[in-house]
Amino acid sequence: MITVMSCGRVLFGVLIAIISFYISQIYDLNYFRLIGTHPKHDFDNVARIPYTDLVRDDVTVDPLILTSMELYGFFYVYEIPGYNSSEELDYLKQFFDLSETVKMKLAVNKHNTNNVNVYRGYGPLVKNVGSQYKELFNIGPHETTPVYNSTDNVLDKLRTLSKERNVWPVTQNNHFDEEFKRVFTSGFNLRRNIATGVIRSIARSLEHPQLIERFTEHEFSTLGLRKYPVRTSVNKNMYSRFDKTTLSELEHEDSTVTILATFSNPGLQALYENSYRDVPPSRNGFIVNIGTLIEDITDNIIMAVRHRVKQIDHVRYSIPYFFNPSFDADISTSISGRKTKAGEKYKIFGEWMKDYLPIVEPALLKDKFTDV
Ligand SMILES: *[C@@H]1O[C@H](CO)[C@@H](O)[C@H](O)[C@H]1NC(C)=O
Ligand SMILES: *[C@@H]1O[C@H](CO)[C@@H](O)[C@H](O)[C@H]1NC(C)=O
DSSP: HHHHHHHHHHHHHHHHHHHHHHHHHHHHHHHHOOOHOOOOTTTSSEEEEEHHHHHHTTTTTTHHHHHHOOOOOOOEEEEETTHHHHHHHHHHHHOOOOOOOOHHTBBBBTTTTTTTOSEEEEEEOOTTBBBBBEEEEEEOOOOOOOOOOOOOOOOHHHHHHHHHHOOOOOSHHHHHHHHHHHHHHHHHHHHHHHHHHHHHHHHHHHTTGGGGGGGGSSSOOOEEEEEEESSOOOOOOBOTTTOOOOOEEEEOOOSSSEEETTOOOOOOOEEEEEEEEEOOOOOOEEEEEHHHHHHHHTTSSOOOOOOOEOOOOOOOEEEEEOOOOOOOBBBBBBBTBBBBBGTTOOSSSSHHHHHHHHOOTTSOOOOOOOOO
């Protein structure tokens, strides 16, 4: 009797053990099935920061941003109230579909000598300029003409140029003209909010809140609408020296703060553990990264990620926004007071930009681009 009872208990216990084992397996399976719906990706752990938390200085985002910037060199901002990336993409496409005549009226001085705009405005497709093959339209933060002083030296001219006023398309379609300006003015402001939020967050993490003061004017900031047509021919400049992949943007690091919209386009790759890996598209949000100058200023704690764009077999559109320090901001000292690498040659951001800009925009700017 006793033996039968204890035997029953043992059996019962074994049964429970078996059942709980199966339940745990089912939960595990469901767990794997759940994450299995999103294919495991190299960049699954990159931070995704809700816009509202970022701009209202919610400090819980700080460690997420810092860690992502230390490990990967980028993160995402998403859940942006009122932002519609499809609408931007729509207006971007409509712009590039405008007639050559309408677009050339907005062209920068290099491509239309009747125009005084040098950096903001339209850059037509130029073949055979190194590896670049893109059509672009640059928008800045200024709507009024800066005072131009004919006695200015090169640096003063560049300071004026940094405040160059925007040009906007004028077509037969009034509604398009107004909506285009509205969408991209608001797009510019949105990205500026993100960029200042990012700088404030990094500044809090690095315990150097004054960092944001170097960006107060940010007059040289730019929103760039870009169209990369499919190439009809390939030249040797387009092959990666790293792994021979055909590229439409060569491997590089940015310089300051970049807020990038890639919509649903593939192609962007970032260097991680010594190989280039696909960066998931920004969709209805943005990819945020910093460049070498900010890495330098922040004592190399956060990383300027090396990245590139693979050649893809269809037209690619993207909108980078570059948030820059103020023209007169000191870039020669880091947040800890160390002399920066940039500081070996330059004191203020404007001096640095004078050398940097013609290198990154050879299709847009003349050699002596301050001489108009
Ligand atoms: C976003 O913009 C697209 C294209 O302009 C439009 O079709 C769509 O309805 C918009 N979505 C929202 C949620 O407003
Ligand atoms: C132009 O530059 C000269 C020399 O630096 C200066 O004296 C003059 O006030 C400037 N004019 C304006 C309008 O800024």
